[in-house]
Amino acid sequence: xxxxxxxxxxLLVFTKEDNQCxxxxxxxxxxxxxxxxxxxxxxxLACFLDKHHDIxxxxxxxxxQLDAEALCRxxxxxxxxxxxxxxGVVRRTDREESSVMPLIAAGFTRRYVENPSLMACxxxxxxxxxxxVRSQLKLRACNSIFTALERSQEAIEITSEDHIIQYAxxxxxxxxxxxxxxxxxxxxxxxxxNEKKADLxxxxxxxxxxxxxxxxxxxxxxxxxxxxxxxxxxxxxxGQGGKIRHYVxxxxxxxxxxxxxxxxxxxxxxxHTDNQSGKHKDRRKSSLDVRTLASRTSEVGSQRRHSxxxxxxxxxxxxxxxKVINIINAAQESSPMPVTEALDRVLEILxxxxxxxxxxxxKDDDPHANDLVGGLMSDGLRRLSGNEYVLSTxxxxxxxxxxxxxxxxxxxPPRIARAMENEEYWDFNIFExxxxxxxRPLIYLGLKMFARFGICEFLNCSEPTLRSWLQIIExxxxxxxxxxxxxxxxxxxHATAYFLCKERIKVCPAPLTxxxxxxxxxxxxxxxxxxxxALTGSLRSSFEAAGKRRRGYGTGSFTEERFQxxxxxxDPVDEVAALIAATxxxxxxxxxxxxxxxNAGSELAVLYNDTAVLESHHAALAFQLTARDDKCNIFxxxxxxxxxTLRQAIIDMVLATEMTKxxxxxxxxxxxxxxxxxxxxxxxxxxxxxxxxxxMLRTPENRTLIKRMLIKCADVSNPCRPLEQCIEWxxxxxxxxFSQTDEEKRKDLPVVMPVFDRNTCSIPKSQIxxxxxxxxxxxxxxxxxxxxxxxxxxxxxNFKYWKGLDEMKLRSLRPPPE
Numbered sequence: 001x002x003x004x005x006x007x008x009x010x011l012l013v014f015t016k017e018d019n020q021c022x023x024x025x026x027x028x029x030x031x032x033x034x035x036x037x038x039x040x041x042x043x044x045l046a047c048f049l050d051k052h053h054d055i056x057x058x059x060x061x062x063x064x065q066l067d068a069e070a071l072c073r074x075x076x077x078x079x080x081x082x083x084x085x086x087x088g089v090v091r092r093t094d095r096e097e098s099s100v101m102p103l104i105a106a107g108f109t110r111r112y113v114e115n116p117s118l119m120a121c122x123x124x125x126x127x128x129x130x131x132x133v134r135s136q137l138k139l140r141a142c143n144s145i146f147t148a149l150e151r152s153q154e155a156i157e158i159t160s161e162d163h164i165i166q167y168a169x170x171x172x173x174x175x176x177x178x179x180x181x182x183x184x185x186x187x188x189x190x191x192x193x194n195e196k197k198a199d200l201x202x203x204x205x206x207x208x209x210x211x212x213x214x215x216x217x218x219x220x221x222x223x224x225x226x227x228x229x230x231x232x233x234x235x236x237x238x239g240q241g242g243k244i245r246h247y248v249x250x251x252x253x254x255x256x257x258x259x260x261x262x263x264x265x266x267x268x269x270x271x272h273t274d275n276q277s278g279k280h281k282d283r284r285k286s287s288l289d290v291r292t293l294a295s296r297t298s299e300v301g302s303q304r305r306h307s308x309x310x311x312x313x314x315x316x317x318x319x320x321x322x323k324v325i326n327i328i329n330a331a332q333e334s335s336p337m338p339v340t341e342a343l344d345r346v347l348e349i350l351x352x353x354x355x356x357x358x359x360x361x362x363k364d365d366d367p368h369a370n371d372l373v374g375g376l377m378s379d380g381l382r383r384l385s386g387n388e389y390v391l392s393t394x395x396x397x398x399x400x401x402x403x404x405x406x407x408x409x410x411x412x413p414p415r416i417a418r419a420m421e422n423e424e425y426w427d428f429n430i431f432e433x434x435x436x437x438x439x440r441p442l443i444y445l446g447l448k449m450f451a452r453f454g455i456c457e458f459l460n461c462s463e464p465t466l467r468s469w470l471q472i473i474e475x476x477x478x479x480x481x482x483x484x485x486x487x488x489x490x491x492x493x494h495a496t497a498y499f500l501c502k503e504r505i506k507v508c509p510a511p512l513t514x515x516x517x518x519x520x521x522x523x524x525x526x527x528x529x530x531x532x533x534a535l536t537g538s539l540r541s542s543f544e545a546a547g548k549r550r551r552g553y554g555t556g557s558f559t560e561e562r563f564q565x566x567x568x569x570x571d572p573v574d575e576v577a578a579l580i581a582a583t584x585x586x587x588x589x590x591x592x593x594x595x596x597x598x599n600a601g602s603e604l605a606v607l608y609n610d611t612a613v614l615e616s617h618h619a620a621l622a623f624q625l626t627a628r629d630d631k632c633n634i635f636x637x638x639x640x641x642x643x644x645t646l647r648q649a650i651i652d653m654v655l656a657t658e659m660t661k662x663x664x665x666x667x668x669x670x671x672x673x674x675x676x677x678x679x680x681x682x683x684x685x686x687x688x689x690x691x692x693x694x695x696m697l698r699t700p701e702n703r704t705l706i707k708r709m710l711i712k713c714a715d716v717s718n719p720c721r722p723l724e725q726c727i728e729w730x731x732x733x734x735x736x737x738f739s740q741t742d743e744e745k746r747k748d749l750p751v752v753m754p755v756f757d758r759n760t761c762s763i764p765k766s767q768i769x770x771x772x773x774x775x776x777x778x779x780x781x782x783x784x785x786x787x788x789x790x791x792x793x794x795x796x797x798n799f800k801y802w803k804g805l806d807e808m809k810l811r812s813l814r815p816p817p818e
Contacts, residue, residue: 007032007033007034008031008033008034008054008055008129008133009033009034009035009036009051009052009053009054009055010024010028010033010034010035010036010053010054010055010056010057010125011036011038011044011047011048011051011053011055011056011057012024012025012035012036012037012038012057013038013041013044013056013057013058013059013066013068013071014037014039014059015039015059015062015065015066016039017037017039018116019116020059020061020089020114020115020116021037021059022116023115023116023117023118023120023121024057024121024125025037026118026121027118027121027122027124027125028125030118030122031122031125031126031129033055033125036051036053041066041067041071044056044071044074044075045074045075045078048075048078048080048081048084049078049080052080052084053084054084054085054133054136054137055084055085055086055087055125055128055133056075056084056085056086056087057086057087057089057112058071058072058086058087058088058089058108059089060088060089060090060103060111061089061090061091061114068088068106069102069103069106069108070106072086072088072106072107072108073106073107075107076106076107081107083136083137083139083140084136085109085110085128085132085133085136086107086108086109087108087109087110087111087112087124087128088103088108088110088111088112089111089112089114090111090112090113090114091113091114092113092114092115109132110132112124149167149169150169150170152169152171153171154171154250154251154252155168155169155171155172155174155175155176155230155250155251155252155253156168156169156171156172156248156249156250156251157169157172157183157248157249157251158246158247158248158249159187159246159247159249160245160246160247161243161244161245161246161247163187163247164185164186164187165183165184165185165186165187166184166246167184168183168184172251175222175228175251175253176220176222176223176228177222177223177224178223203216203438203440203475204216204218204234206471206472206475207234207475208234208236208244208247209236209244210475210476211236211238211244212236212475212476213233213234213235213236213480214232214233214234214479215231215232215233215234215479215480216231216232216439216479217229217230217231217232218230218231218232228253229253230251230252230253231251231252231253232249232250232251233249233250233251234247234248234249235247235248235249235250321350321667321671322667322671324350325347325350325671328343328346328347329347331343332344412444413436415436416433416436416437416444418436419432419433419435419436419437420433420444420445420448423445423448423449423494423497424498424501426498426721426790426791427722427790428494429722429725430445430487430490430491430494430725431487431725431728433445433490434487434490439479439485439486439487440474440486441486441487441490442470442473442474442477442486442487442489442490442493442583443467443470443471443474445490445493445494446466446470446490446493446583447463447466447467447470449493449494449497449579450466450579451463452497453497453500453575453576453579455576455579455580458572458573458576459576459634459635459637459638460637460638461633461634461635461636461637464631465631465632465633465634465636466634468629468631468632469626469632469633469634470583471632472625472626472629472632473489473583473584473587473622473625474486474489476587476588476621476625477489477586477587477588477589478588478589478590478591480591481589481590481591481736482591482731482732482733482735482736482739483591483729483732483733483735483736484586484589484591484736485589488586489582489583489584489585489586489587491717491718492582492585492586492711492714492715492717493579493582493583493714495582495713495714495717496578496579496581496582496710496711496714497579497582499710499713499714499786500570500575500578500579500710502786502787502788503787504568504569504785504786504787505568505569505570505706505710505786506568506569506570569694569697569698569703569706570703570706570707571703573642573645573646573649574649574703574707576646577646577649577650577653577707578653578707578710578711580646580650581649581650581653581654581711582653582711582714584618584619584622584650584654585615585618585653585654585657585711585715586614586618586657587618587621587622587625588617588618588621589614589618590614591736591739591740592740592743593614593740593752594610594612594613594614594658594660595752596740596743596744596749596752597613597614598610598613599744599749599750599752600747600749604617612655612658612660614658615654615655615657615658616655618654619650619651619654619655622650622654623647635647649707652704652707652708653707653708653710653711654711656707656708656711656712657711657712657715659774662712662774662778665705665708665709665712666709666712666777666778666781668705669705669706669708669709669781669782669785670781672701672702672705673697673702673705673706673709673781673785674781674784674785676696677693677696677697677784677785678784680692680693680696681693706785709778709781709782709785710782712778713778713779713782716774716775716778717791718730718733719767719770719771719775719794719795719798719799720775720779720788720791720792720794720795720798721794721798722794723794723797723798723801726794726798726801727813727814730763730766730767730813731763731813734756734761734763734766737753737756738756738757738758738761740752740753740756741753741754741756741757741758742758760811761811762806762810762811763811763812763813764802764803764805764806764810764811765806765811767798767802768799768802768803768806771795771798771799771802775795776795779791779792779795780792
């Protein structure tokens with residue numbers, strides 16, 4: 001809103017044009033103000049009512065000639081003078097300073113001790129312009145804002161930091177059944193606290209206390225005692241001292257047709273997990289074509305995917321470096337030994353250098369693929385724009401002084417516990433956990449998975465610290481995002497944990513010389529102990545069962561032979577880094593792509609130079625939030641070098657989720673992991689080749705490639721989930737892209753992905769293009785390394801489902817009901 005008029009108007013009231021009057025006239029001319037001089041008191045009020053001056057300067061030096069105080073009162077009697085600044089010019093005197101209270105009582109804003117100097121008058125006008133006048137102009141503008149609030153059909157409430165009502169518009173008063181002005185200074189009664197209510201209040205407070213908006217369903221009481229369910233958006237307002245001084249609540253009462261209400265009722269119902277699974281099955285049965293499309297004959301399925309190892313041998317993702325490596329490999333076959341060895345060194349250099357980005361040719365017949373590649377793999381069109389998209393990240397720097405942690409994992413409500421029963425299996429349904437936890441799945445799943453993997457023991461932190469950390473991380477995910485919210489983070493965490501438990505990747509215990517006090521499984525025993533490997537007493541009970549179930553380890557002694565026979569790929573620090581990176585990889589995601597932020601000139605895009613904007617922000621913010629408060633600092637007890645190693649691994653994995661380097665990471669994995677492994681396995685000497693494979697995989701460079709590939713596959717594993725989950729994820733990401741396109745059009749920004757127009761987009765085509773361009777080759781490579789038949793079968797079924805919808809010329813998520 002514009003506060004300042006083009007030219008300020010000043011009214012001078014002097015009975016004669018003396019030096020003081022002339023000084024103010026010249027000062028107005030110098031400042032560019034429009035000046036009017038009036039000598040007769042009777043004409044002052046009429047002149048003011050005609051021109052509505054911003055400043056009135058009245059000569060108060062000669063009360064006999066001009067009763068300045070009476071004149072000021074007469075001006076103030078008009079409501080139009082409410083935002084006018086009135087100055088009284090008084091005589092300079094050597095006597096004791098007199099009180100200004102009579103002037104203030106008469107309506108004067110301030111006084112001016114006579115000084116006819118041009119600069120003195122000019123300085124006075126400048127101070128008025130940038131002080132009292134500007135404040136009054138803002139107050140004048142507030143009148144129009146309050147008029148809009150008073151006439152708004154949405155119920156609006158403004159409370160203090162102590163939640164005392166400061167303002168409520170008529171719509172709010174009507175909604176709650178109160179009379180005008182009756183609510184001011186009061187606090188509305190709430191529904192009696194129960195477990196669900198307390199949980200909701202924790203969620204709300206964890207958001208608004210750090211300056212984040214919260215939106216959701218809330219219950220309160222009307223004046224007559226009736227409970228009312230409201231769709232509420234609570235917006236913290238930063239005031240003096242950078243602290244939250246007010247909260248603005250925008251409220252809509254839920255009714256029977258309200259979509260949010262129906263979702264909430266579903267979330268808050270006591271339906272068991274198996275009943276919810278039944279609902280998914282019922283939805284599939286209600287559509288004749290869903291089952292048909294998802295269960296084609298094996299001949300059709302074989303056309304979609306061949307043996308992974310066979311495909312690895314023939315896979316050529318056409319990056320220039322791939323062609324170079326193929327030429328060198330061909331030259332090695334007919335070269336003498338010195339040349340072959342030299343070329344081996346060349347290949348080692350090429351495989352550890354950033355030369356793996358592919359080149360794409362435009363495909364005019366596939367606009368969905370073009371938009372996906374362009375939208376996900378670029379940092380924007382760099383077009384200058386007057387629009388600016390600013391993320392509300394300034395207020396994220398403050399961590400709440402008192403963090404409300406959830407209940408212990410041992411006391412999880414039965415419904416949530418049931419929803420997490422199958423978390424070790426790939427078909428685990430994250431949406432059931434989302435519903436059971438009221439859109440807070442990350443903290444509960446995180447607690448269970450981190451306990452299963454012994455993360456607290458590795459980090460040497462307490463369970464309350466971990467709980468606080470998970471809560472602050474989840475609070476900084478935007479629940480309003482259709483896709484990039486804490487449910488997506490929990491889903492990626494689940495996939496990461498699933499991959500870490502696969503035989504090829506499983507972490508082996510560190511040898512005796514590498515054991516530290518915080519490693520959870522095997523401890524160096526005191527001198528004189530009979531066993532060189534033994535569980536400590538404090539950890540035996542918590543890790544006997546977990547160790548047997550997850551690792552296949554027993555209790556008691558651990559022989560050197562057993563250790564040598566279990567050479568897995570990753571180290572314990574890699575496992576911890578992967579789980580933490582999965583948890584934080586999209587924290588504070590705004591629901592917009594990097595390209596959008598760059599085109600909009602957002603603060604984050606400027607901060608990170610339009611390069612890996614969101615991924616850099618996710619990684620940086622995760623460590624900022626962690627370090628701000630000891631209560632949630634899971635790294636505080638680590639040794640410096642261990643912490644730096646872990647931190648770098650986490651950052652590297654989060655940055656690997658950036659799609660602009662997708663094909664670079666896949667290419668490096670194929671050429672540095674898949675193809676060398678395939679070549680070694682062809683020889684047929686199992687023992688020697690297994691040792692060579694283990695040696696190759698455990699180099700620092702290759703472990704990094706494996707971790708990057710692991711989190712990348714976990715991040716975009718939606719097409720490999722069971723069909724109903726795949727459809728739900730497709731709906732959510734499509735809605736997020738639709739919303740971005742809508743905003744780009746509203747703000748006249750470049751439309752990054754034009755095909756994602758909610759009125760014309762074919763969701764089946766977008767899914768087919770995404771699977772073809774990004775998923776198939778990456779998961780073939782990952783499957784060849786890890787062995788994931790279940791995921792690949794889901795991928796086949798889901799691809800056929802989307803293909804079937806596309807062949808039926810449908811643009812929707814599902815075929816029409818039978």
